[in-house]
Amino acid sequence: MPVRHDKDIPIWRRRTTARKWGVWGLWLLGTAIFVYCWQLISDKTIWMFVWDAPTQAADLASRMSPPKWGYMSELWRPLWDTLNIATLGTLLAILLAVPVAFCAARNTTPSALLVRPLALFIIVGSRSINSLIWALMLVTIIGPGVFAGVIAIGLRSVGFVAKLLYEAIEEIDPDQVEAITATGANGPQRVAYGIVPQILPAFAGISVFRWDINIRESTVLGLVGAGGIGLQLDASISTLAWTQVSLILLVILATVVVSEWVSATIRHAMI
Amino acid sequence: MSATSATRTWKRPALISNPKWRWAIWIGAGVYLAFAFGTLEINWARLQEGLPRGQRFLASFFPPDFGSRADSILDGILESLWMTVTSTVIGVMISIPVGLGAARNLAPRPIYLLCRGVVAIARTFPEVILAIFFVKLFGFGPFAGFLALSVGTVGFYAKLLAEDIEDMDPVPPEAVLATGASWFQWLNYAVQPQVIPRMIGLAVYRLDINFRESAVVGIVGGGGIGATLLTAFDRYEFDSAAAILLIIIAIVMAVEYSSGFVRRWVQ
Numbered sequence: 001m002p003v004r005h006d007k008d009i010p011i012w013r014r015r016t017t018a019r020k021w022g023v024w025g026l027w028l029l030g031t032a033i034f035v036y037c038w039q040l041i042s043d044k045t046i047w048m049f050v051w052d053a054p055t056q057a058a059d060l061a062s063r064m065s066p067p068k069w070g071y072m073s074e075l076w077r078p079l080w081d082t083l084n085i086a087t088l089g090t091l092l093a094i095l096l097a098v099p100v101a102f103c104a105a106r107n108t109t110p111s112a113l114l115v116r117p118l119a120l121f122i123i124v125g126s127r128s129i130n131s132l133i134w135a136l137m138l139v140t141i142i143g144p145g146v147f148a149g150v151i152a153i154g155l156r157s158v159g160f161v162a163k164l165l166y167e168a169i170e171e172i173d174p175d176q177v178e179a180i181t182a183t184g185a186n187g188p189q190r191v192a193y194g195i196v197p198q199i200l201p202a203f204a205g206i207s208v209f210r211w212d213i214n215i216r217e218s219t220v221l222g223l224v225g226a227g228g229i230g231l232q233l234d235a236s237i238s239t240l241a242w243t244q245v246s247l248i249l250l251v252i253l254a255t256v257v258v259s260e261w262v263s264a265t266i267r268h269a270m271i
Numbered sequence: 272m273s274a275t276s277a278t279r280t281w282k283r284p285a286l287i288s289n290p291k292w293r294w295a296i297w298i299g300a301g302v303y304l305a306f307a308f309g310t311l312e313i314n315w316a317r318l319q320e321g322l323p324r325g326q327r328f329l330a331s332f333f334p335p336d337f338g339s340r341a342d343s344i345l346d347g348i349l350e351s352l353w354m355t356v357t358s359t360v361i362g363v364m365i366s367i368p369v370g371l372g373a374a375r376n377l378a379p380r381p382i383y384l385l386c387r388g389v390v391a392i393a394r395t396f397p398e399v400i401l402a403i404f405f406v407k408l409f410g411f412g413p414f415a416g417f418l419a420l421s422v423g424t425v426g427f428y429a430k431l432l433a434e435d436i437e438d439m440d441p442v443p444p445e446a447v448l449a450t451g452a453s454w455f456q457w458l459n460y461a462v463q464p465q466v467i468p469r470m471i472g473l474a475v476y477r478l479d480i481n482f483r484e485s486a487v488v489g490i491v492g493g494g495g496i497g498a499t500l501l502t503a504f505d506r507y508e509f510d511s512a513a514a515i516l517l518i519i520i521a522i523v524m525a526v527e528y529s530s531g532f533v534r535r536w537v538q
Contacts, residue, residue: 049410128523143317
């Protein structure tokens with residue numbers, strides 16, 4: 001316990017002197033970096049527009065209300081597309097992620113030297129690139145539409161699902177696999193009876209969780225042309241149809257809240 | 272052992288134990304998939320047309336072209352990094368009071384509801400949609416992206432902070448309270464040490480997320496590398512796009528490795 005002596009009276013302190021200076025130094029360094037970055041952003045900002053923002057916000061709010069409820073009839077189809085993008089994309093991700101996860105887990109990988117780094121690279125690559133960028137690429141390659149959105153969501157989610165799944169595989173209880181091996185089971189049987197039952201709850205939880213995230217992400221894919229309600233949002237913003245925009249935002253809000261509730265209920269029921 | 276038990280076979284237990292529910296879910300899923308694929312409208316002709324373009328894109332990864340757009344790539348990456356740092360710092364700073372307010376065991380009921388509401392709204396909209404509006408309000412440039420990322424950070428960080436505080440061990444706070452500590456002393460010596468290691472880890476994780484998102488807000492005009500990337504795609508300069516993507520992956524990997532290091536160090 002760090003103690004300071006003040007005229008021979010010991011006084012309790014939280015940190016030793018060296019640690020205190022270390023923490024202080026880190027704060028100084030962090031603040032310096034922050035101030036430097038802020039300075040650079042501030043240089044690139046036209047502050048007149050920023051000060052003007054409250055007026056702009058009031059103006060925008062008045063133009064956005066009331067939401068144009070009649071537009072709802074045109075939104076059901078994009079909403080269905082959005083749901084499909086998220087769901088089919090998640091399915092695609094699961095199909096691709098399971099083999100990747102088994103290759104990436106230290107205890108199931110066929111080759112720790114060759115296959116595992118490759119699988120880990122797939123995971124990082126998929127995770128580092130946002131679904132919107134995946135969509136941007138796929139729209140150039142396979143054309144605009146829902147299909148590009150499905151693939152984009154799928155490719156983006158592979159990394160997420162595979163990462164959580166391979167961590168679950170690495171954390172399994174090895175005793176059960178050993179017991180299955182002792183009965184004379186071969187490789188696939190070991191996986192099916194020793195590993196899969198242990199990771200199945202985690203797997204279901206991860207899938208539902210990712211589906212919930214994907215609903216949120218698929219609402220914006222339309223901005224780059226990959227289908228879903230984002231297309232309507234983009235079109236409404238471009239044509240300055242602000243009452244439609246506010247309705248779309250409300251629909252997105254409702255969808256996200258419902259999907260979050262569904263996902264929480266399912267995960268709660270399983271655990 | 273009776274004679275009948277010899278003929279019994281073992282079956283694996285199902286994930287959903289109730290057979291009615293299990294079948295209902297399988298059939299429901301089948302019907303849904305049929306409908307979903309029915310409305311997918313895949314344009315095979317367009318797909319075929321795009322495949323050579325896809326090949327060209329993949330081919331341009333070997334080698335990617337870092338050179339010809341080096342200036343704008345460097346500019347975009349640096350801008351993304353500034354936005355990442357500032358938005359994480361500001362977002363975390365705002366998250367602390369909001370997160371404290373959103374913890375059920377700390378805040379009185381009205382403040383709890385208010386803060387939970389703030390978190391829910393900040394979490395709902397993707398950063399890109401926030402960025403669209405901030406660009407509208409504050410003009411093009413990194414400031415709008417910075418604000419969008421900050422709001423996203425609040426939704427993420429304040430929620431996790433609140434949950435962490437709700438899960439903390441209630442004994443140390445009680446002990447500190449029993450010494451006659453004031454509210455701030457109580458917060459600083461009983462609550463903060465319990466949540467800080469995990470929160471530092473989460474802040475670094477959010478830094479990582481913010482960098483990834485900063486690549487996207489640029490697409491709608493919020494500054495950062497996204498604008499450069501969009502331009503590269505629009506001009507079919509796939510080799511430059513490949514270079515940008517590789518740089519993004521490299522930076523994310525670097526941040527992820529260092530964040531793992533930081534987390535192990537603080538815990």
